[in-house]
Amino acid sequence: DTAVSQTPKYLVTQMGNDKSIKCEQNLGHDTMYWYKQDSKKFLKIMFSYNNKELIINETVPNRFSPKSPDKAHLNLHINSLELGDSAVYFCASSQDPSGGPGTGELFFGEGSRLTVL
């Protein structure tokens, strides 16, 4: 079984459309994340949820809305897609969000490559 699974793996769409990416983890972790990786491989955190509550919300356009129906799922909905949204979006999970020693072992999904035309 895949520990962190994302769907779809590839998404090609037109500017102005709305799309969603789903993420599920079966590791029993309390915290889930969305990261964006641009064409130069640079990774930046977008959101983090702990037990369905938002704990990190970086400077992200409000066209991006995460939703966590339960602690095993964190979905990402994007409204009014723009060319600059083209990227690979990674979902991740971890056990401990507190930032203490040992924190930082994130388990990543395989990524969802979004192409906006």
Added chain:
Amino acid sequence: GNSVTQMEGPVTLSEEAFLTINCTYTATGYPSLFWYVQYPGEGLQLLLKATKADDKGSNKGFEATYRKETTSFHLEKGSVQVSDSAVYFCALSSGTSYGKLTFGQGTILTVHP
């Protein structure tokens, strides 16, 4: 704020060559340091970590030592293989970051037979 700087890539080596990928950081407090690896078409996976000064993380022949005095966490491997071709990310997590990792820009490594 926290930041991580990695050496510019891409890095191209022949099999069995020695690898060093430099990583330096700035952070408040006492961060934990990590190397993640991303193989082609896959997500990132933890390669090794160190949680306090002078700790050495190691895995799959890779090593990195947490150097507080130079704020560095350089990745090394004595003899690389073609299968080590991947993107390598240095990252840190500090006590106030609620598990948020700050990543370096990634270094693409290609190993030729």
